[in-house]
Amino acid sequence: MEMTMILHIRFLIRLFVKALHIIRKRKIETKRAIGCLNTIEKRMKKKFSPDLFQKITVSYGIYEPIVVEGFCRLQNRKVSIKEKNRFVYYFICSSLFDYFIDEIRMPFDRIAMLAFRPADTMPATFEETVFLFGHRWLKLQVNDLNGYVRCMYALYNAQKESFLQFDEHTSTSTILDITFRKGGYAVQLGSYYLDGMIPEIERMIWYQLGVLIQLINDLYDVWKDAPQHIVSSVLAIRDMYAFKDLFNKEIEKLWRLIQQHPAHDAAKRDFLLHIAGTLSFGYIAIDQLLKLQGKQAHLPAYDPAHRKDWIIDMEKIKNLKSWLKKTQMLYEQGLKNI
Template identity: 30%
Template sequence: MNNARLIQYFTGYYWSLQKEKKFIKEHFEQFLRKKADELNYTFSKADWKKTTVYYPCFTVLAGAENFILLKEKRKLNEEERYRLTAVSIMSGLCDDLIDEENWMPAQLFDLLDNRLESLPLSPKAKLILALNEALYKTHRPDIVYEKQLRTAIYWQARSLDQLNPAISTEEILQISKEKNGQTSLMFSYLLDEEWTEIEKEVIAQSGFLGQLVNDTYDIFKDIGSGVQTYLQRFESLVASEDFFVAEWRKLVTLIRESNASKQNKQHLVNRFACVHGYALVAFHQFRDLEQKYGRPVKWSEATRKELVIDMEKWPTRWQLLKAIKKLSTL
């Protein structure tokens, strides 16, 4: 992928971002503010941005708009965009119930099935109820989504096992693979498509890579919270990066084996490279940590400045461009 093509992909992502943000503003922001006022709940600035920007925009741009390239080229329709946005907002709130309010999968299932008698209905839980009611009144998802939703919730809750210092590396990798992979499949079932088995594998593998990217960027926060991720378990940073690249190659192989057109296959590889290239930026920043803190890295001794990736810096942005071009050729 040359520089001109790279600019083209970033420009495409930018305009898709503006379109999704406009859609959220028109269809969801007023609804959320009104419900929050009724529940006497105030979003923090960070929570509001996560709820109305990060979760839905990533779901649409890095997920659904890529998934549809596996089919005949087309754009998301209005109903698909509504379902994806609503469910991604609910997913963020469900994550908070699990991570912050210690909800179990069975409780979330009861919430979504409207069995409320024994549930601790916090404002966030009531927001989920309101969103779910609005979704089913106007843009009811297919039953296959409902089944996949329960699988995704189960694995999201299983991620709490990563707080156990005794968890094995194999368990960490399984949870990482299933948590985001099953969630990606859940979102794909909100599209008006029938997916082949190979297409499902592409979607799930892209979710796994997304989780690996997230783990590289959240390492400082994860260390402080006691969350165990693959970065802390591999014997070296080279081994961690090699593992990531091997999983990327698996994704590319699956894309090549799909029935998408040759042009769409290349578009999909390049678009995913724009998303997953961030991991290589993190590995580039971490490259000197072994010399300073030993091998394997004593992550708890590293500073925030060493572990947090600052994408506002131009050298880091240039590194991202190199990383994307590298991934697109693997």
């Protein structure tokens, strides 16, 4: 019992140190992204919308110290400046891609021209100009151009098929297929921005982590998706007990992939500490939605009057305590399986 407590305290200390490091790095990397966007705005004498500016800088600032650094630790090294710059442009391009689809409802044929035939495309707006520049620049930087283009096409097709999520008659298997590919390929793109070639098993880990991140996003966005009649993975399955089983299986798949990676055990442990905190958010949301479902066969119909029951608030003390507990659970589970 005493040894268990000592190990628990040691883990909490490691996690606390890692959290402080990520918080510090987040501030530094957010400033990097802000500087890059300011340079673009100054050069082009145009400005990003405040929402778009914030989305790019905040997303990169969180992603770099957790995901990018985590994968570089798997290679037993630090993130290079070139890699950091590539990921800033990744978030510029991905955020603009979302803007084209969600905000201005750009036809997919036009998006395809911007993404896959830039030489034949004249940009009509500031946003299109930035997207074209960033896209062309990134293609010159990737570690495997052919693989990168295949990944881009796969992501484009998954995004294009997302309109099926507005049709309540779309099968659950189709919704899950779109969800997995959309999340998996979006994150796997990042594997092509690292310095040097990486083993195929590592690209598979990027993909699988993307699947899990997309499932977590669906859990936290359910209160927004339901009133818009967007059939996400959560709303397609509806039974949170079945969803938890699915999430568990995808976690187990991630462990198997990490186990096959040729990295040393110490590097794997470091990587695991990076991602366990992210994955634990999924279980916190699942627990809350399980409580909402209760003993019923499915989640109740969404009611705006009870919106707070659907929102997972990570500022609550009980959720922060749960995060610590579930992060340790995932870390220990991962250690046993990798």
